[in-house]
Amino acid sequence: MKRSLVTTTLLAAIMLVSGQFAIAGEKWCEEDPVLTIDGRTVDYTASFPSTYVTGTTVNWTFHIPSNVLLAAAITPPALGSPTIKSTVRIVRDLPAYWLLSKASVVTTVTFSSSASFATTRTCSRCGGRFGSTSRG
Numbered sequence: 001m002k003r004s005l006v007t008t009t010l011l012a013a014i015m016l017v018s019g020q021f022a023i024a025g026e027k028w029c030e031e032d033p034v035l036t037i038d039g040r041t042v043d044y045t046a047s048f049p050s051t052y053v054t055g056t057t058v059n060w061t062f063h064i065p066s067n068v069l070l071a072a073a074i075t076p077p078a079l080g081s082p083t084i085k086s087t088v089r090i091v092r093d094l095p096a097y098w099l100l101s102k103a104s105v106v107t108t109v110t111f112s113s114s115a116s117f118a119t120t121r122t123c124s125r126c127g128g129r130f131g132s133t134s135r136g
Helices: 002-018
Strands: 028-031 034-037 040-049 059-066 070-072 085-094 103-112 120-124 129-133
Touching: 040 059, 040 070, 040 103, 059 070, 070 085
Parallel strands: 059 085, 103 129
Antiparallel strands: 028 040, 034 040, 034 070, 040 120, 059 103
8 A cells, every 4th residue: 555655646746847847949940942953853951040030041052954954943932931031043054964864953052141050951852863962
């Protein structure tokens, strides 16, 4: 009986105490342009702390092969999310590639802001016929 009472009391104390602590991380914002090259899609993401949304512009430059037939980039403001200002440039300055071979895309990401802060960059669906290299 004593063991049961002690165990129940201990479990109740643990449940009450553990529910009071909260660890909150910093909130991040993401800018997610989608680049389409000759019918192939590559998704990019640049993240930074949400504290710096006001006054920050994310600048994307996509360097693609000179013989790409069709290239377009869509950014979140075009998709209905005007929270993060962004610019996009597509530059055809990489060597031409054979249509059945792999090609590279070099991506430069810069942040225009009056403050310094940590950032992260990722690329999904980067494999296949178009590889991606990120600079920033």
